[in-house]
Amino acid sequence: ERPAVVVIGAGPAGLVLGNLLRAEGIGCLILERGTREHVQRRARAGFLAENSVRVLTGHGLAAGLLHKGQSHGVCAFRDEHGGFELDYGALGRGERHTVYPQQDLVTDLIAEFLARGGEIRFEATALDVEGADTDRPSVRYVGADGEQHRVTARFVAGCDGNLGVARRAVLDGSAARYTRDHGVGWLAILVEAPPSMTAVTYAIHENGFAGHMARSPSVTRYYLQCPPDDDPGNWPVERVWAELDDRMRTERYGPLRTGPILDLRVVRFRSDVLDPIQRGSLFLAGDAASLISPSAAKGANLAILEADVLAGALVSALAKEDEGPLAEYSATCLPRIWHAQEFSHWMIHLLHGPAGDDADAVFGRALQRARLHDLRTSRAHQDFFAENYVGI
Numbered sequence: 224e225r226p227a228v229v230v231i232g233a234g235p236a237g238l239v240l241g242n243l244l245r246a247e248g249i250g251c252l253i254l255e256r257g258t259r260e261h262v263q264r265r266a267r268a269g270f271l272a273e274n275s276v277r278v279l280t281g282h283g284l285a286a287g288l289l290h291k292g293q294s295h296g297v298c299a300f301r302d303e304h305g306g307f308e309l310d311y312g313a314l315g316r317g318e319r320h321t322v323y324p325q326q327d328l329v330t331d332l333i334a335e336f337l338a339r340g341g342e343i344r345f346e347a348t349a350l351d352v353e354g355a356d357t358d359r360p361s362v363r364y365v366g367a368d369g370e371q372h373r374v375t376a377r378f379v380a381g382c383d384g385n386l387g388v389a390r391r392a393v394l395d396g397s398a399a400r401y402t403r404d405h406g407v408g409w410l411a412i413l414v415e416a417p418p419s420m421t422a423v424t425y426a427i428h429e430n431g432f433a434g435h436m437a438r439s440p441s442v443t444r445y446y447l448q449c450p451p452d453d454d455p456g457n458w459p460v461e462r463v464w465a466e467l468d469d470r471m472r473t474e475r476y477g478p479l480r481t482g483p484i485l486d487l488r489v490v491r492f493r494s495d496v497l498d499p500i501q502r503g504s505l506f507l508a509g510d511a512a513s514l515i516s517p518s519a520a521k522g523a524n525l526a527i528l529e530a531d532v533l534a535g536a537l538v539s540a541l542a543k544e545d546e547g548p549l550a551e552y553s554a555t556c557l558p559r560i561w562h563a564q565e566f567s568h569w570m571i572h573l574l575h576g577p578a579g580d581d582a583d584a585v586f587g588r589a590l591q592r593a594r595l596h597d598l599r600t601s602r603a604h605q606d607f608f609a610e611n612y613v614g615i
């Protein structure tokens with residue numbers, strides 16, 4: 224029997240979508256390349272915006288995050304002129320984040336999807352999507368048995384990330400692609416240690432940006448700006464902590480809580496948006512639809528938003544025979560995708576001055592300081608920041 228919807232990818236996008244479809248009794252199969260253990264352990268993002276929490280709560284998917292998530296509404300900045308805090312939860316629209324590690328959310332979503340009668344095939348690697356322009360699209364994949372299979376559905380949802388096969392099928396249609404390499408890298412450092420500060424902290428320093436973000440009472444994320452094609456091998460443990468001390472100005476603000484480094488990788492800042500994010504019976508959500516730089520922690524929140532919109536549209540089509548919302552899916556999501564891109568771009572220029580001594584770089588760093596000064600002193604800029612930092 225063919226499922227109504229085949230979803231490729233069990234990340235936040237695919238799993239939220241699958242859960243919302245199951246809630247309406249729609250047959251849904253998820254194909255995921257990794258093992259269950261792998262996806263449940265993969266540390267990624269952790270800051271959920273209020274809209275994401277609303278979607279999850281509204282669909283009975285928030286028990287874990289309401290129980291273990293930490294409410295977060297203050298962020299801090301520091302540079303050579305000193306530090307300041309922004310109580311963003313009390314500015315703008317008054318929205319806060321909930322900090323809940325993405326692997327915990329993914330774990331909750333998998334359990335709930337299975338409890339709702341959904342099926343996930345782990346270790347199933349999709350090879351391509353065929354027949355996207357027909358009403359019998361199919362996905363060819365290699366299963367855990369090492370054999371090739373094909374599954375046919377009424378609709379396919381591509382939630383397999385920016386390097387996935389669904390995105391390629393939409394690009395092979397007539398989608399336009401908007402892309403930019405921001406020329407910035409972050410060394411992302413996951414440390415087994417409690418947070419060193421209560422707030423997310425952004426440090427601006429002549430050596431480059433450094434960041435601190437809580438993940439859980441025992442795990443903390445740090446970031447160090449680095450060349451976009453840097454190799455984590457260039458970052459022995461001592462260099463990581465020395466550079467964090469320096470850029471976070473611990474001499475002035477107090478020491479960081481250190482611990483074993485659990486993960487070290489270089490994230491290259493890229494943006495990549497397709498338009499439209501659909502082709503015939505194939506629809507993209509999450510990183511498959513658009514990649515955003517991590518500067519404002521928008522990726523997972525966009526993924527959840529798109530999954531919610533797509534679920535509503537698929538339910539209209541399958542349960543109410545109204546394909547109008549599906550036809551409008553790209554037009555509904557793209558303005559929000561671009562809005563998030565714009566703010567993320569603004570954050571990139573707040574946190575990173577261009578390197579070098581040429582006139583352009585010196586000018587760029589002066590603009591960066593002016594932007595930070597406005598944020599420090601102007602209520603209008605603070606409201607702008609708060610509204611966009613949490614909202615989508």
Ligand code: APR
Nearest residue numbers: 232234235236255256267348349383384509510522523526
């Ligand atoms: N076949 C099957 N599964 C695949 C394939 C494939 N060919 N390619 C990728 N996948 C799976 C990956 O193993 C992964 O589990 O698709 C899933 C994609 O999940 P994510 O990368 O988490 O993407 P998404 O759900 O779009 O969520 C994206 O979450 O971590 C944040 O900020 C990050 O923006 C990102 C957001």
